[in-house]
Amino acid sequence: MNLRQFGHTWALIFLVTLPLFGQSVEFYPLESIQPGQTGYGKTVFEGTRVDTFQVEILGVLKNVGPKQNMILARLSGGPIARTGVFAGMSGSPVYIEDKLIGAVAYAFPFAKEPIAGITPIREMVDIFKEKPESGPRRARRVNPDKMYDVAQLPSFLSHFELPQFFVEPSLTRGQDLGRLQPIATPLNLSGFSPRSIQQFSSQLELLGLVPVRGMGTARMEAYEDVPLQAGSTITVQLVRGDIEVSASGTATHIEGDRIYGFGHPFLSIGTTDLPLNKGAVLTIIPNLMTSEKVSVTLEPIGSIKQDRATGIMGVAGEEAQLIPVRLRLHTSRNEVKELNFEVVTDNFLTPFLMSFTVHSSIVSSERSIGDQTIQVKCTISIKGQSDVNFESSVSDLVSSPVFAALAAASPVNFLLNSGFEELVMEKIDVEITAVEQTREATVETIWQDRLEVDPGEEVHLTVFLRQSNGDTIIKKYPVKIPEEITPGPLKIVVADGMSLTREDAETGVGEFIPESLQQLIKAINNLKKNDRLYIRLVREQEGAIISGEGMPDLPPSLLALYGSRKTSGELKSMGEVIYVEHELPATEFVLNGRQEISVNVK
Structure with missing residues (x-):
């Protein structure tokens, strides 16, 4: 079954299970x-069968x-005496007199007793x-320098905030051990490569996620076909195909068609669109x-539409929109x-997962340390x-896979x-193309x-490049002086x-607020390599500089006119003018x- 066929099976499944919602x-x-x-309470300890466990209320x-x-309770029954409150139990419904009171969602790390916090239903x-209301989205200032900032690990968590009240951090971090924390x-x-999982584990744990390696999608025939119900295992699918998350x-x-779960935030990303599937438990x-619960993903049932402080909400029969990705590695x-x-x-x-998958594909086939x-x-x-x-x-002895993964995710994030x-x-x-050599060279x-040169004539440059091994590469390039240039000194920069x-970022050249998606795409496509x-x-x-473009030879009257439009934020004065720029072959x-060198135009 291909990805598209798999993705569209939700419709048939929904028709079969609709009477149960x-x-x-x-x-x-x-x-x-x-x-x-x-x-x-109800949860799944193994397979797809929903089992019960006992609950004693300690207080509110x-x-x-x-x-x-929050409702505080002591749990017992099934394997809970041996496992305590376990990861994957989040959302397990709890009842008193057959009436729903809420979902198991919080616990104490290293607790000697299975004490849980229950989010009221x-x-x-x-x-x-x-x-939820969403204000108008505004175009953001584009700075090309940030597209190349892969020399440092950009934090994709910079605009992401975990809940800040009593529940931070999650049970995976082991901090503030005396406080209730969201069940991981x-x-x-x-x-995924084990090395890649290790590389990204700190980010995953910060989000309250426990990496479990080797678990993917399973065929429904291998498990008892139990209708989706309160207490059933559900999975939120982030990546599916040759690799799965x-x-x-x-x-x-x-x-109705709404499915509530978890009892605490998944990632606290608000309005979203994530595939919601049935799941089965292999073991705890x-x-x-x-x-932790070890589970596999079964057939799709809908889409997660909201992820907020008290849990997630999905809609049965909805299909989340995913992005197809083809990743080719030339080893x-x-x-x-x-x-x-x-x-x-x-x-x-999306950018976080792109970075994760690209890194894994590289380190699973290539070295992590060395040229x-x-x-x-x-x-x-x-x-x-x-x-x-x-x-x-990127060419590096240690961190090439990390930098390459971030480079692949940068335009997606942007x-x-x-x-x-x-x-x-x-x-x-x-x-992705990888070679086991350090291929770096510096303009020496x-x-x-x-x-001296006349307008329209050529200056012949000889460029000396010093490789990391000390060898020198010599390149020769002719540079034509523009016909219309006025006499005077002229700098020729090779870089x-x-x-x-980065030089342009300091002067403001190339920085602007795009007025359309077309402008943004053009700006990215014109980024220097x-x-x-x-x-x-x-x-x-x-x-x-107007909308990121240098405007030389402007008469004083126009400079004064543009200078009066300071409220637009789209004009900057500059002391240097770029007349011509040539991109040389890769x-x-x-x-x-x-x-740089200087010539005098006669």
Whole structure:
């Protein structure tokens, strides 16, 4: 079954299971809950069968968060005496007198008894009653230098905040051990390198996710076909195909076509669109820190639409929109490996998952330490627009796979967070080429064949590139002086793309607020590359930068006119004017360095 067939099976499944949705359940009033009351909970300990466990109420904690309460209870029964409250149990419904009181969602790390915090069901349901309002999205300032900032690990968590009240951090971190914390969510990973999982484990744990390696999608025939119900295992699928990523929890309540679960945030990303599937439990692994449920993903049932403080809410029969990705790795052993998968569409998750999958594909075939050069080419197809093309190379002894993974995710991150609502990614193609050599070269010096030149004539440059092993490469380039240039001194700059990009960032050249998606795509496609040289003809002269473009030779009247438009934020004065810029052919090296010479135009 291909990805598309798999993705569309939800429709048939929904028709089969539709009569089971919407079973009415009465809620037990929070104000009637008293210490000493007993009840029961529902969850899956193995396979797909929903089992029960016993619950003893210890009390109600008032105002643990803004208009949020929590029921404290002791759990028992099944394997709980051996495992305690375990990861993947989040969302397990709890009942008193057959009336639903809420979902198991919080626990104490290293607790000697299975004490759990239960999120009241009314708070889980009420938070999703009103449709969230979203203000108009505004285009954001584009700075090309940030597209090349792969020399440092950019934090994709910078615009992502975990809940800040009593529940931070999750059970995976082991901090603030005396406080109730959200039960960690098992993250099932299939097709990932152990080294990559280790590399990204700190980010995953920060999000309250416990990586579980080797678990993917299973055939439903291998498990008892139990209808989806409160207590069933559910999985949120983030990546599916040749590699898979899914998070597992428990369904708390089903009302009409709505499915409520978890009882705490999954990632707290608000309005979203993530595939929701049935799941099956293989086993529960006891652990002193936090035991975890090992599960597999079964057939799709709908889509997660909301992820907020008191849980997640999905809609049965809805199909989440995923982005097809093709990843081709040209290894250092002249092999070609291809992965095809789909990834969720989300401003935070998509670039993070792209970085994770690219890193895993590299380290599963290539060395992590030693001489290495990796080239990344990323093509993003956007509905109704030209393709976005991005290239970057990295050569490093230790961190090449990390930097290459971030380079592949950078344009995705840049686009999704640009603020243009009409942006729809149709597919992503990533080409990676790896060699076990350090291929770096520095612009050491340049020579010229003349000091004076007439307009329209050529200056012949000799560029000396010093490799990391000490060898010198000599390149010769002719540079034509523009016909219309006025007499006077002229600088000729030879530099790599990254150096010029950072130089432009300091002066404001190339920085602007795009007025359309087309402008943004053009800006990304015009980004300079770090595997080739650029030659610029520059003169010290008053000019202006308008919408990222240098405007030389402006008469004083126009400079004054544009200068009066300071409220637009789109004009900057500049003391140097770029007359001509040439992009030279690509090389096999990661280049760096900047040199300049001067000629006098007669």
